[in-house]
Amino acid sequence: MSVFGTPPISQRYLDTAKPAPVQLLLHRRGLAKLLLLAVAAAVIVPLLQAKYGAAWPSSLTVDVSGPLGRTSDWIIDNRDSHPLFVYFLGHLSNAVVISVRGVYLLLLALGWTGVTAGVTLIAWRVAGVRIAATALISFVVSGLLGMWVPTMQTLALMVVAVAASVLVGALLGLAAGLSDRLFRLLRPVLDTMQVLPAFAYLLPVVLVFGIGVPAALLATVIYAAPPMARLTALGLRGADPGVLEAVASLGATGRQRLLTARLPLARKELLLGVNQTIMMALSMVVIASMIGAAGLGDRVYQALASVDVGAALAAAVPIVLLAIVMDRTTAAAGERLGADTPATGPKWQRGWPVWAGVAAVTAVLALVGRLSGSLVWPGAWSLDIARPVNDFKEWMVDHLYSGVPVVGGTADWAAHFTDWVLNPLRDGLTALPWYGTLLIVAALAWLIGTWRTALTAVLAMAAIGVLGVWKPSMNTLSQVLAALAVTLVIGFGVGILAAGSKRFEAILRPVLDVMQTMPQFVYLIPVVALFAVGRAPAAAAAVVYALPAVIRITTQGLRQVEPAAVESARSLGATRWQILRQVQLPLARPALLLAVNQGVVLVLAVVIIGGLVGGGALGYDVVTGLATGDLALGLVAGVAIVCLGLMLDRVTQPTERRTTGKGA
Amino acid sequence: MSRTRTKILGTTVLTGTVLLSLSLSACGKADMTKQSSPFAAAKGSKSVTLSVQTWVGAQSNVAVAKYLLEHKLGYHVDTVQVDEIPAWDALSQGRVDAILEDWGHPDQEQRYVKDKKTITAGGGNGVTGHIGWYVPKYWADKHPEVTNWKNLNKFAKQLRTSESGNKGQLMDGSPSYVTNDKALVKNLGLDYEVVFAGSEAAQITQIQQFAKAKKPFLTYWYEPQWLFNQVPMVEVALPKYTDACAEKGTKDPQSIDCAYPTTPLQKYFNTDFAKSGSSAAAFLKNFKWTKDDQNEVSESIASGGLSADEAAKKWADKHPDVWKSWLPKK
Numbered sequence: 001m002s003v004f005g006t007p008p009i010s011q012r013y014l015d016t017a018k019p020a021p022v023q024l025l026l027h028r029r030g031l032a033k034l035l036l037l038a039v040a041a042a043v044i045v046p047l048l049q050a051k052y053g054a055a056w057p058s059s060l061t062v063d064v065s066g067p068l069g070r071t072s073d074w075i076i077d078n079r080d081s082h083p084l085f086v087y088f089l090g091h092l093s094n095a096v097v098i099s100v101r102g103v104y105l106l107l108l109a110l111g112w113t114g115v116t117a118g119v120t121l122i123a124w125r126v127a128g129v130r131i132a133a134t135a136l137i138s139f140v141v142s143g144l145l146g147m148w149v150p151t152m153q154t155l156a157l158m159v160v161a162v163a164a165s166v167l168v169g170a171l172l173g174l175a176a177g178l179s180d181r182l183f184r185l186l187r188p189v190l191d192t193m194q195v196l197p198a199f200a201y202l203l204p205v206v207l208v209f210g211i212g213v214p215a216a217l218l219a220t221v222i223y224a225a226p227p228m229a230r231l232t233a234l235g236l237r238g239a240d241p242g243v244l245e246a247v248a249s250l251g252a253t254g255r256q257r258l259l260t261a262r263l264p265l266a267r268k269e270l271l272l273g274v275n276q277t278i279m280m281a282l283s284m285v286v287i288a289s290m291i292g293a294a295g296l297g298d299r300v301y302q303a304l305a306s307v308d309v310g311a312a313l314a315a316a317v318p319i320v321l322l323a324i325v326m327d328r329t330t331a332a333a334g335e336r337l338g339a340d341t342p343a344t345g346p347k348w349q350r351g352w353p354v355w356a357g358v359a360a361v362t363a364v365l366a367l368v369g370r371l372s373g374s375l376v377w378p379g380a381w382s383l384d385i386a387r388p389v390n391d392f393k394e395w396m397v398d399h400l401y402s403g404v405p406v407v408g409g410t411a412d413w414a415a416h417f418t419d420w421v422l423n424p425l426r427d428g429l430t431a432l433p434w435y436g437t438l439l440i441v442a443a444l445a446w447l448i449g450t451w452r453t454a455l456t457a458v459l460a461m462a463a464i465g466v467l468g469v470w471k472p473s474m475n476t477l478s479q480v481l482a483a484l485a486v487t488l489v490i491g492f493g494v495g496i497l498a499a500g501s502k503r504f505e506a507i508l509r510p511v512l513d514v515m516q517t518m519p520q521f522v523y524l525i526p527v528v529a530l531f532a533v534g535r536a537p538a539a540a541a542a543v544v545y546a547l548p549a550v551i552r553i554t555t556q557g558l559r560q561v562e563p564a565a566v567e568s569a570r571s572l573g574a575t576r577w578q579i580l581r582q583v584q585l586p587l588a589r590p591a592l593l594l595a596v597n598q599g600v601v602l603v604l605a606v607v608i609i610g611g612l613v614g615g616g617a618l619g620y621d622v623v624t625g626l627a628t629g630d631l632a633l634g635l636v637a638g639v640a641i642v643c644l645g646l647m648l649d650r651v652t653q654p655t656e657r658r659t660t661g662k663g664a
Numbered sequence: 665m666s667r668t669r670t671k672i673l674g675t676t677v678l679t680g681t682v683l684l685s686l687s688l689s690a691c692g693k694a695d696m697t698k699q700s701s702p703f704a705a706a707k708g709s710k711s712v713t714l715s716v717q718t719w720v721g722a723q724s725n726v727a728v729a730k731y732l733l734e735h736k737l738g739y740h741v742d743t744v745q746v747d748e749i750p751a752w753d754a755l756s757q758g759r760v761d762a763i764l765e766d767w768g769h770p771d772q773e774q775r776y777v778k779d780k781k782t783i784t785a786g787g788g789n790g791v792t793g794h795i796g797w798y799v800p801k802y803w804a805d806k807h808p809e810v811t812n813w814k815n816l817n818k819f820a821k822q823l824r825t826s827e828s829g830n831k832g833q834l835m836d837g838s839p840s841y842v843t844n845d846k847a848l849v850k851n852l853g854l855d856y857e858v859v860f861a862g863s864e865a866a867q868i869t870q871i872q873q874f875a876k877a878k879k880p881f882l883t884y885w886y887e888p889q890w891l892f893n894q895v896p897m898v899e900v901a902l903p904k905y906t907d908a909c910a911e912k913g914t915k916d917p918q919s920i921d922c923a924y925p926t927t928p929l930q931k932y933f934n935t936d937f938a939k940s941g942s943s944a945a946a947f948l949k950n951f952k953w954t955k956d957d958q959n960e961v962s963e964s965i966a967s968g969g970l971s972a973d974e975a976a977k978k979w980a981d982k983h984p985d986v987w988k989s990w991l992p993k994k
Contacts, residue, residue: 076753076775079757096702097702098702100702100703101702101703104702104703153703156702156703206750210753210754210757210759211744211746211750211751211753211754211759212744212754212759213702213703289745292744292746292754292759294703294744295703298744298745301745302716302723302745304863304865305718305719305720305745305863305864305865307865307868307869307872307966386969387969390969397873398876401873401876401877411873414826415825415826418826418827419826423826423829524865524866525865525866525869528865528866528869528870529869529873532825532870532873533827533835533859533861533862533866533867533869533870534825534826534827534859535827536826610862611862612862612863612865612866613861613862613863613866614827614859614860614861614862614866615862616859616860616862619862620839620860620862623839623862623863624839624840626747626750627747627748627749627750627838627839627840628747628748628749628839628840629749629750629753
């Protein structure tokens with residue numbers, strides 16, 4: 001049990017060479033916690049067993065399908081007349097439509113020449129030549145793939161979604177940054193938002209706004225605003241008190257202090273927040289297309305419906321490219337601001353003239369495009385990648401599916417994985433008495449965190465039972481655990497290799513970048529082709545999606561281990577394996593724990609989407625709820641997913657939270 | 665700091681626009697059920713929005729209608745992919761103008777067509793749909809008796825998979841499709857487990873995989889469907905569909921114990937669109953073809969590697985006699 005008795009990460013980073021007595025004490029404290037729990041269990045369990053039995057007691061469940069069904073009917077019947085809709089939500093929806101339309105028409109008016117030139121030039125000014133080249137290539141590729149119009153639709157949606165998310169996030173962050181009480185109130189909410197699979201809250205949004213762009217945009221904002229709020233609040237609170245004191249002593253008012261000292265000091269966090277928000281928003285593109293987002297996501301979704309991996313990839317590539325361009329541009333802007341160097345280069349490259357130049361060149365190129373008569377990408381310049389990709393997929397499936405000598409085909413692996421891992425795990429979790437599950441959760445969460453995290457985790461699990469979805473939740477949980485185990489084994493393995501070899505890491509990096517930004521949906525159909533329908537492909541897709549983050553964090557963690565420690569171990573004659581096992585891994589333990597935490601969150605997100613490929617359980621219920629407009633089914637499953645996510649996060653959360661979001 | 669200031673300026677302008685549009689619309693009522701897509705008719709032309717469902721047959725209807733509307737009547741056509749039941753809601757709100765293939769949703773029909781009158785029935789699209797249980801032909805040829813439900817239990821062992829445990833696997837597709845399979849398995853006393861593929865794409869992929877390996881399988885499937893041309897399948901006879909059984913089924917869906925009905929597929933229009941008197945509405949009302957026509961387009965889309973638009977063009981070039989009669993008379 002020693003693994004779980006860890007102090008907060010921040011503290012561990014501070015004193016990596018921790019004294020032995022502290023460690024010992026922590027062990028004791030862990031032991032004490034366990035003992036306390038065991039005593040409590042010994043008293044309570046017989047009572048519970050006698051009163052309720054091993055399965056979740058039906059007397060403790062609440063059937064919410066009636067009220068939810070009535071709510072859903074009420075919304076549909078009153079959507080066009082009730083003041084709440086007509087005077088508030090209607091305007092919200094209208095504003096979204098008008099803003100997106102405005103941006104979209106602007107992009108179309110600029111034409112492909114104008115948009116490409118504009119983005120390239122902005123990237124050049126903000127982030128340098130290399131990233132400008134990336135931007136140029138990305139837009140040209142999107143055009144070549146025949147995806148110009150969908151790309152513009154997605155871009156328009158993203159611009160508005162990111163602007164709204166940044167605005168909402170910054171306001172919330174500002175409030176939380178200035179008021180201690182709000183900070184305490186908001187922080188757990190924001191922390192939780194960050195671990196929720198977006199799939200869980202599509203249904204309520206759709207119910208209120210109907211299928212379409214407003215619903216899609218709002219779902220995106222809900223998903224993308226939290227990191228901005230978190231980072232704004234953290235940035236404001238982290239401001240150097242000395243500087244604030246100095247500014248205050250100069251007689252600055254509160255507003256002046258905020259504008260001239262606190263905000264500028266927090267600019268690095270603010271830009272990191274913008275960067276995170278953009279990445280989160282882009283990762284929603286495909287999921288949001290399930291509720292009518294149109295654009296690239298819709299192309300991916302439609303192509304997958306007809307099992308056309310090639311066409312899906314053609315639409316997914318522009319998404320990935322957009323993500324890379326926006327990520328690199330904002331990241332570079334953040335670094336430049338953070339470095340705080342005075343602007344370099346000749347005078348004409350600084351200040352407003354250069355921006356005027358950028359605008360002028362863009363306008364001229366837009367005009368040239370307009371005069372040459374092609375506002376959208378010329379159809380003749382296109383590249384058909386769908387067919388070769390599909391041929392490759394066919395070939396792979398033909399040769400790997402079954403009957404491969406010695407190792408067996410992928411279908412056989414999937415069957416074995418289901419029979420030997422998933423089924424026993426599911427049956428075991430289902431058979432485990434409910435109070436047993438609650439106790440285990442409490443023990444794990446308490447050992448690794450505080451009694452608060454333990455309480456949250458236990459309450460989350462109990463909520464699942466109360467909602468009457470205990471069984472499917474255990475099914476989902478078994479898939480998450482199995483996929484997580486595979487992810488960790490592969491992720492730690494590859495991470496260790498990458499940490500050991502600079503060259504390997506350099507090769508790996510672009511692969512991981514692409515894997516991380518690729519919409520999860522694109523993986524779904526190939527995994528079905530390889531692993532048959534069922535829970536195995538869902539787990540496989542989850543592994544693929546969660547791997548990059550785990551590999552990254554592992555590599556970084558191992559790299560950050562004090563070189564002196566490794567060196568001294570080597571000088572003592574330790575072998576490479578010994579160094580790894582006895583020096584590097586123990587010292588990198590905080591990072592490894594973080595990797596587990598991230599892995600759990602990402603795996604859960606994809607296992608849920610796995611409902612689309614036979615994963616069953618909660619994911620299937622959400623899909624069914626969405627597809628049939630059944631609020632009771634979909635919402636209850638959504639809430640259960642939220643609870644499961646909360647529990648998994650708390651159980652694996654090494655007390656102090658990460659500051660960056662997805663795939664740090 | 666000028667760069668920062670420019671950026672702040674840019675952000676301010678952007679948020680300003682958003683706020684402005686919010687406040688501009690903030691006087692008076694805003695009925696969100698009457699708002700169209702921001703991407704509609706960006707070219708400033710007359711436009712129609714059609715709902716595409718996930719199955720390829722529905723995509724063929726839309727592809728051909730879209731091609732003809734764009735090339736013969738000068739419309740701009742937007743398509744939205746929506747599941748069946750949400751599509752009714754979207755249609756009622758005017759987010760889409762027409763559904764060209766509906767497999768029968770009595771609840772929705774009652775609510776939107778009869779009560780709210782926001783949707784107008786548009787008649788049949790000429791294709792008759794049928795849902796049933798199917799086995800591959802290569803397997804049925806070897807064991808002809810499998811095509812009767814009474815013998816299915818004898819074959820349950822052969823149809824075991826790791827997902828169905830120790831029972832036979834009956835594969836279902838997307839959760840949005842009309843299905844009674846769970847009730848049927850129970851009420852007919854079959855030794856089978858319904859395994860949901862989760863989406864039609866997943867189900868098709870799995871069927872193709874089984875067919876490649878010449879493995880037996882039992883699946884929920886429907887006609888017309890292009891996959892029959894690739895993987896020939898034979899229907900398993902279920903107890904005969906009767907009105908009495910259907911009535912029992914509407915009262916309690918858990919009690920149904922007979923086959924699925926044969927459904928003439930229906931078109932539905934948004935009422936405002938249907939009453940608009942536009943040539944698009946007239947065209948879509950006339951839209952009516954046959955199962956073979958639909959399958960021809962579906963197959964070129966799904967396995968011929970053509971885009972929906974190319975497939976529609978190919979069909980339209982070949983069958984002008986069919987679509988000429990759809991065009992409204994001037």
